Amino acid sequence: xxxxxxxxxxxxxxxxxxxxxxxxxxxxxxxxxxxxxxxxxxxxxxxxxxxxxxxxxxxxxxxxxxxxxxxxxxxxxxxxxxxxxxxxxxxxxxxxxxxxxxxxxxxxxxxxxxxxxxxxxxxxxxxxxxxxxxxxxxxxxxxxxxxxxxxxxxxxxxxxxxxxxxxxxxxxxxxxxxxxxxxxxxxxxxxxxxxxxxxxxxxxxxxx
Numbered sequence: 618x619x620x621x622x623x624x625x626x627x628x629x630x631x632x633x634x635x636x637x638x639x640x641x642x643x644x645x646x647x648x649x650x651x652x653x654x655x656x657x658x659x660x661x662x663x664x665x666x667x668x669x670x671x672x673x674x675x676x677x678x679x680x681x682x683x684x685x686x687x688x689x690x691x692x693x694x695x696x697x698x699x700x701x702x703x704x705x706x707x708x709x710x711x712x713x714x715x716x717x718x719x720x721x722x723x724x725x726x727x728x729x730x731x732x733x734x735x736x737x738x739x740x741x742x743x744x745x746x747x748x749x750x751x752x753x754x755x756x757x758x759x760x761x762x763x764x765x766x767x768x769x770x771x772x773x774x775x776x777x778x779x780x781x782x783x784x785x786x787x788x789x790x791x792x793x794x795x796x797x798x799x800x801x802x803x804x805x806x807x808x809x810x811x812x813x814x815x816x817x818x819x820x821x822x823x824x825x
Contacts, residue, residue, distance in 0.1 A: 636681060640673040697749060713744035713780075739773055743780040750786065750794065759802065760794045 641647045695703045717740025721733050728736075746760060760777055774795060781791050803809045 632681065636677050639677050639680070643673075709744045710741045713740040714738075716740055717743075739776065743777050746777060747781050747784045747786065750781075750790070751784075756793075757798070758794055759799045761799065 637649060641649060691704070695701055714737040717736040718733050721728060721736035725732060750758065760774070778791055778795060781794075782788075800811070803811070
């Protein structure tokens, strides 16, 4: 416990020093005192520090926030997969996102940036779901459709099923994930009355 606390304190101290250095160093360098004077609300600061300090601070704060987000994502990935070496490249998540982006740019360039972003998320999610299910089992898991904020893809669930089939999952596991587990959960509600005999609709009617 003492070692962890010491490591945390050293890491936080190092982060603060690097942040101060990032704001002080550059084409136009500032001393720590000039930086502090520029961040003060008083109007007596020299023009140079008063101009550079407010510009540097948001960028450094954003860089720290991005680093914290990446570290948190890596921690969650390694915890969920129970693999201390798990990374998007090792699990194939990055490759799945890259492939989905290339397919979207080649087959549907009219989707624009939002379509490319959605394709990357779907490609990464398909690979992540496949690996997590292989490691943790399919009991208690549900792979459901998505309600997208951008361009909706009504075929997202069939695409996940096809990816799992190509990735070696048996049909029993896939059916449990996309149908049986959800039915078992929702059937606990007395008002659950699913319509399983619906007429198929051409998905192109819902795509823009």
